[in-house]
Amino acid sequence: MFKKVLVAEDFDSISITVAQALEELSVSEIHHAKYCDDAFLKIKKAIKDNLPYDLLISDLSFKTDHRENKLNSGDELIAAIKKVQPDIKTVVFSIEDKSFRIKSLFNDLGINAYVAKGRNSIPELKKAIQGVFNNNTKILSQELTHALRDKSLIEIETYDISLLKLLSKGLILDEIALDFKNSGIIPNGSSSIEKRINKLKIFFKANNNVHLIAIAKDLGLV
Amino acid sequence: MFKKVLVAEDFDSISITVAQALEELSVSEIHHAKYCDDAFLKIKKAIKDNLPYDLLISDLSFKTDHRENKLNSGDELIAAIKKVQPDIKTVVFSIEDKSFRIKSLFNDLGINAYVAKGRNSIPELKKAIQGVFNNNTKILSQELTHALRDKSLIEIETYDISLLKLLSKGLILDEIALDFKNSGIIPNGSSSIEKRINKLKIFFKANNNVHLIAIAKDLGLV
DNA sequence: TACATCCTTACGGGAAACCGTAAAACAGTA
DNA sequence: TACTGTTTTACGGTTTCCCGTAAGGATGTA
Numbered sequence: 377m378f379k380k381v382l383v384a385e386d387f388d389s390i391s392i393t394v395a396q397a398l399e400e401l402s403v404s405e406i407h408h409a410k411y412c413d414d415a416f417l418k419i420k421k422a423i424k425d426n427l428p429y430d431l432l433i434s435d436l437s438f439k440t441d442h443r444e445n446k447l448n449s450g451d452e453l454i455a456a457i458k459k460v461q462p463d464i465k466t467v468v469f470s471i472e473d474k475s476f477r478i479k480s481l482f483n484d485l486g487i488n489a490y491v492a493k494g495r496n497s498i499p500e501l502k503k504a505i506q507g508v509f510n511n512n513t514k515i516l517s518q519e520l521t522h523a524l525r526d527k528s529l530i531e532i533e534t535y536d537i538s539l540l541k542l543l544s545k546g547l548i549l550d551e552i553a554l555d556f557k558n559s560g561i562i563p564n565g566s567s568s569i570e571k572r573i574n575k576l577k578i579f580f581k582a583n584n585n586v587h588l589i590a591i592a593k594d595l596g597l598v
Numbered sequence: 599m600f601k602k603v604l605v606a607e608d609f610d611s612i613s614i615t616v617a618q619a620l621e622e623l624s625v626s627e628i629h630h631a632k633y634c635d636d637a638f639l640k641i642k643k644a645i646k647d648n649l650p651y652d653l654l655i656s657d658l659s660f661k662t663d664h665r666e667n668k669l670n671s672g673d674e675l676i677a678a679i680k681k682v683q684p685d686i687k688t689v690v691f692s693i694e695d696k697s698f699r700i701k702s703l704f705n706d707l708g709i710n711a712y713v714a715k716g717r718n719s720i721p722e723l724k725k726a727i728q729g730v731f732n733n734n735t736k737i738l739s740q741e742l743t744h745a746l747r748d749k750s751l752i753e754i755e756t757y758d759i760s761l762l763k764l765l766s767k768g769l770i771l772d773e774i775a776l777d778f779k780n781s782g783i784i785p786n787g788s789s790s791i792e793k794r795i796n797k798l799k800i801f802f803k804a805n806n807n808v809h810l811i812a813i814a815k816d817l818g819l820v
Numbered sequence: 821t822a823c824a825t826c827c828t829t830a831c832g833g834g835a836a837a838c839c840g841t842a843a844a845a846c847a848g849t850a
Numbered sequence: 851t852a853c854t855g856t857t858t859t860a861c862g863g864t865t866t867c868c869c870g871t872a873a874g875g876a877t878g879t880a
Binding site: 386387388389390392393394396410439441471493494495496497498501543544545546547548582583584585586587588589590593594598 | 608609610611612614615616618632661663693715716717718719720723765766767768769770804805806807808809810811812815816820
């Protein structure tokens with residue numbers, strides 16, 4: 377089993393249970409960080425000391441409080457860690473259940489397993505850790521296997537996300553076109569953007585832009 | 599200390615820790631429900647057996663899954679329980695931190711304490727339970743005391759919430775006016791509604807309706 | 821090169837939002 | 851009743867959205 381494991385999780389109510397689960401799996405060194413920045417520091421320190429971590433278990437969303445942090449989400453944390461220690465195994469333990477988000481975790485960040493927090497998640501987490509240790513990859517908690525089969529969201533690309541983000545900030549079509557031009561994103565004609573928004577409205581069955589953003593917010597796309 | 603306590607919490611990763619905390623407080627009977635419906639049944643059963651619960655610790659949001667449920671949130675659960683056992687003490691343990699929501703929990707549902715899940719929430723939860731047992735009421739976890747002082751959201755009334763809800767469903771002004779007329783909500787002139795939306799836009803510093811709904815979604819108002 | 825196809829952009833008309841102003845309805849007070 | 855102030859409603863002009871059509875441009879193929 378893994379020897380040295382780092383848990384990045386802000387809620388004490390959850391990290392305590394995760395630590396217990398790791399003990400039951402006979403992990404000898406279990407460390408814990410409540411902030412992404414702290415987690416990153418621990419990883420770097422361990423590399424420097426030539427005693428790197430074998431496994432990272434990370435949440436995705438961290439509460440913001442008075443503290444100023446450089447890394448503010450599990451996504452950012454994992455991306456940063458992969459740069460300094462590309463071979464570290466990673467298990468994400470989060471409430472997020474949008475296929476779009478999870479897919480990008482595997483594809484863009486190269487995580488090894490994803491376990492959704494839920495009614496029976498601790499046994500699943502244990503199983504996932506065991507699986508990653510046995511060099512299985514792309515492990516997904518039971519209830520999510522069907523979610524990823526759902527193709528509905530895969531077709532939404534980063535372009536659409538950028539578009540929805542700007543819309544939700546209150547920009548009008550022309551302003552979005554200008555923003556895209558400045559960012560080098562194409563297509564950036566206001567007419568094309570209009571067309572793309574229309575596609576999204578049809579896709580999500582939205583009556584108008586307001587409705588569209590409400591749906592996008594519900595799906596966690598923006 | 600309380601003798602018989604029910605914990606309504608869907609995540610196993612959290613309920614385990616909460617149960618441990620209750621043990622440390624010397625609670626003799628600790629029961630647990632993963633679904634609101636189950637929690638409600640246990641409460642009713644206990645009343646029937648003349649062995650009612652002393653305290654309810656409840657989450658607010660519950661994951662939806664394959665199961666069909668009548669009660670789908672902590673709000674609904676508490677409201678239902680208060681009808682059959684008005685004197686039960688209630689502690690809400692949730693991630694929700696919007697002052698608007700928490701205020702209504704105290705005022706409309708008559709809960710006794712609110713503890714926000716966070717980096718140091720288990721000690722706070724213990725303290726809150728102790729406080730409720732000593733007949734203190736309106737207990738709020740530390741980090742939230744300032745949040746409720748923030749008056750910014752108190753002025754938003756149910757009228758505004760209804761309005762934002764309909765907007766987020768993609769209805770246009772005239773449709774909203776019609777809906778309000780049918781529901782007996784006043785004012786319901788499309789002009790008045792327009793004015794009210796404008797006030798909300800100023801209040802939330804929104805550029806347009808799309809922006810407004812994005813903000814409302816972020817604040818958890820709709 | 822010629823043709824077909826797809827993607828991007830342009831344009832125009834009608835609907836809805838946006839914004840200010842003013843009239844009408846209502847409540848409180850003398 | 852008359853006066854005052856507030857709330858609700860009505861109206862008009864401008865901007866933006868919405869939606870269809872069509873022109874321009876790039877790519878692939880015979």
